Amino acid sequence: MRRRAAPVALEDVLELAEAETPPPPPPPRRRRWWGRPWRRGDGFDLRDLLAEGVASVGARPGRLALTMLGTVLGIASLVVTVGLAQTAAGQVGRQFDAVAATQVVVRPGSVLTQSGEERATGRLPWDAEERVERLAGVEDAGALAAVDLGGAPVTAVPVNDPSAPAAVSPPVVAASPGLLDAVRGRVVTGRSFDAGHDARADRVVVLGARAAERLGVGRVDRQPTVFLGEVPYTVIGVVDGVQRRTDLLDAVLVPLGTARADLGLAAPEELQVRIEVGAGPLVARQAPVALDPGSDDAFDVEAPPERSRAREAVQADLNATFLALGAVALLVGGLGIANVTLLSVLERRGEIGLRRAVGATRRQVAGQFLVESVVLGLLGGVVGASLGVLVVVGVSVVQAWTPVLDLPTAFGSALLGGLIGLVAGAYPAVKAATVEPITALRGGV
Amino acid sequence: MSAPVVELVGLTRTFPGPPPVHALDGVDLVVRAGEYVSVVGPSGSGKSTLLHVLGLLDRPTGGDYLLDGVPTSTTSERHRARLRGGRIGFVFQQFHLLPHRSVLDNVLLATLYSGVPRAERVDRARAALERVGLDHRVDAAPTTLSGGERQRVAVARAVVTGPSLLLADEPTGNLDSVSSAAVMDLFDELHASGLTLVVITHDPVVSARAQRRVRISDGLLAEL
Numbered sequence: 001m002r003r004r005a006a007p008v009a010l011e012d013v014l015e016l017a018e019a020e021t022p023p024p025p026p027p028p029r030r031r032r033w034w035g036r037p038w039r040r041g042d043g044f045d046l047r048d049l050l051a052e053g054v055a056s057v058g059a060r061p062g063r064l065a066l067t068m069l070g071t072v073l074g075i076a077s078l079v080v081t082v083g084l085a086q087t088a089a090g091q092v093g094r095q096f097d098a099v100a101a102t103q104v105v106v107r108p109g110s111v112l113t114q115s116g117e118e119r120a121t122g123r124l125p126w127d128a129e130e131r132v133e134r135l136a137g138v139e140d141a142g143a144l145a146a147v148d149l150g151g152a153p154v155t156a157v158p159v160n161d162p163s164a165p166a167a168v169s170p171p172v173v174a175a176s177p178g179l180l181d182a183v184r185g186r187v188v189t190g191r192s193f194d195a196g197h198d199a200r201a202d203r204v205v206v207l208g209a210r211a212a213e214r215l216g217v218g219r220v221d222r223q224p225t226v227f228l229g230e231v232p233y234t235v236i237g238v239v240d241g242v243q244r245r246t247d248l249l250d251a252v253l254v255p256l257g258t259a260r261a262d263l264g265l266a267a268p269e270e271l272q273v274r275i276e277v278g279a280g281p282l283v284a285r286q287a288p289v290a291l292d293p294g295s296d297d298a299f300d301v302e303a304p305p306e307r308s309r310a311r312e313a314v315q316a317d318l319n320a321t322f323l324a325l326g327a328v329a330l331l332v333g334g335l336g337i338a339n340v341t342l343l344s345v346l347e348r349r350g351e352i353g354l355r356r357a358v359g360a361t362r363r364q365v366a367g368q369f370l371v372e373s374v375v376l377g378l379l380g381g382v383v384g385a386s387l388g389v390l391v392v393v394g395v396s397v398v399q400a401w402t403p404v405l406d407l408p409t410a411f412g413s414a415l416l417g418g419l420i421g422l423v424a425g426a427y428p429a430v431k432a433a434t435v436e437p438i439t440a441l442r443g444g445v
Numbered sequence: 446m447s448a449p450v451v452e453l454v455g456l457t458r459t460f461p462g463p464p465p466v467h468a469l470d471g472v473d474l475v476v477r478a479g480e481y482v483s484v485v486g487p488s489g490s491g492k493s494t495l496l497h498v499l500g501l502l503d504r505p506t507g508g509d510y511l512l513d514g515v516p517t518s519t520t521s522e523r524h525r526a527r528l529r530g531g532r533i534g535f536v537f538q539q540f541h542l543l544p545h546r547s548v549l550d551n552v553l554l555a556t557l558y559s560g561v562p563r564a565e566r567v568d569r570a571r572a573a574l575e576r577v578g579l580d581h582r583v584d585a586a587p588t589t590l591s592g593g594e595r596q597r598v599a600v601a602r603a604v605v606t607g608p609s610l611l612l613a614d615e616p617t618g619n620l621d622s623v624s625s626a627a628v629m630d631l632f633d634e635l636h637a638s639g640l641t642l643v644v645i646t647h648d649p650v651v652s653a654r655a656q657r658r659v660r661i662s663d664g665l666l667a668e669l
Contacts, residue, residue: 354553
């Protein structure tokens with residue numbers, strides 16, 4: 001029993017000892033969990049490059065905002081200046097569209113002779129008004145000419161008073177019936193003369209408002225008379241509100257036919273034409289032909305430029321100044337990106353070293369920094385352009401203007417931000433490519 | 446006997462400038478697949494230079510270095526970058542994790558440049574993180590991890606591409622003894638599953654875990 005008991009006891013002891021020592025470690029796994037081979041690999045392509053660039057930029061939002069600030073301000077100021085200039089030009093254009101853009105003036109051409117005299121090369125026909133009114137785009141036309149009375153006075157009542165001071169007579173202007181409409185005149189009292197007066201050479205006059213005041217003619221229902229020299233003319237109306245040739249307000253207007261018959265007028269001197277908006281170039285081309293098909297180059301035509309061209313001209317003036325300011329702001333923004341990217345290259349030497357250690361080439365490292373700065377620039381451009389548009393709209397609301405900003409400018413300036421990022425990132429990217437991984441890895445990330 | 450992964454033949458690396466420094470002076474070394482080698486030596490002995498040459502971060506001035514039988518001393522920088530990405534994994538003393546990117550992103554970084562198929566990248570990275578016991582910290586920022594955890598992330602990053610050779614430069618230099626032990630256990634597991642490891646250290650405890658130990662002094666190697 002004892003002899004049999006001993007080995008049992010020994011086994012018990014051994015079992016106990018075994019229970020106290022930890023169990024042996026499981027056999028190590030032989031399978032390579034740390035990386036199976038792959039069949040067809042994907043290299044570091046554009047998708048990876050963009051993803052890495054965007055992720056790096058987005059990893060530090062605070063820094064992102066600070067870096068973008070310069071570009072945002074630059075692009076925003078650019079958009080604001082361009083937008084406000086365009087908006088302002090739109091307002092200016094609308095204001096002078098109303099009067100200036102609808103008026104054409106035709107005068108006989110003239111040349112300077114060798115002796116220094118100015119000699120007319122063309123002559124306006126007597127029926128210039130009818131000839132031009134037939135043209136498309138012409139609303140009203142009227143011919144006029146200054147009449148020389150040879151020093152004879154224009155008076156309401158002829159008084160021979162030797163002691164009276166010499167008064168300056170109002171000028172006498174011969175006008176065709178359509179002139180008043182062509183210069184946007186308005187009859188205040190009485191009526192204007194018509195084609196009948198003109199054809200019969202009736203001795204009637206219409207007074208400009210100021211001339212009427214000077215001659216003391218207030219009303220026309222009693223058929224007041226004005227003497228041109230010694231010859232009486234019946235005043236049939238008073239006009240006011242003339243917007244072109246405002247000197248007509250000081251003048252005594254006689255029908256063209258009357259001036260030709262009585263006052264020895266040789267030819268009309270000027271043709272005022274009121275046109276539809278935008279018809280300027282057309283009327284300017286056709287009017288000389290209508291006036292004298294034989295020598296259509298014998299006239300000087302003053303016509304408004306096309307609407308858009310007028311606007312562009314104003315814009316060019318405004319933009320040149322403001323664009324310079326915007327460009328300076330952009331330059332500062334670009335330098336800001338370059339500066340921060342360069343700093344971040346120095347700061348991220350460890351990261352560059354690590355990327356090189358895990359297989360990135362110099363080109364891939366440079367590409368990443370370039371992408372990062374382009375992304376920065378683009379973001380700045382988009383934010384800046386949006387801000388700029390908001391400011392333009394805001395200012396327009398306050399000023400009660402119509403905001404004008406063409407879309408290519410807004411989108412283009414956002415893209416311009418990306419371009420600035422590209423240029424600004426070039427040098428830092430080259431710097432990043434030249435970082436030696438060994439030295440970079442000695443420092444921390 | 447298994448095929449050599451690393452083969453150094455009369456390798457020299459001389460830094461110019463008066464006086465020239467012979468950091469590596471005719472080094473011959475063969476590391477076969479599946480070996481676990483530790484390199485010890487005093488500072489200034491050429492340890493780091495050896496690591497940089499082995500990691501294709503530095504070019505030798507003489508001799509040749511064959512990685513998986515491919516001569517590397519005279520190939521283009523592009524080819525060396527590809528070898529680095531595909532066949533070598535690094536573990537550094539300072540971990541070198543990108544502080545502003547998640548743990549997963551840090552591991553994915555190694556797959557970007559090494560040709561891992563895009564569809565497999567995330568799965569591989571998650572598997573590697575799971576294996577080092579950090580699958581619960583996948584989306585954490587590295588700055589919130591302890592030193593030991595960071596080094597485990599670095600190990601996951603080093604092996605996610607399935608390299609032929611894992612190079613570790615003082616992997617426990619910034620860690621306390623508990624974290625060190627965890628990392629060394631990880632190295633043991635990797636070794637057991639067939640990975641070739643070269644660990645540079647001055648810590649005798651770490652060095653003792655290796656199957657084969659090499660001493661470097663004054664640019665010359667000696668087996669221990």
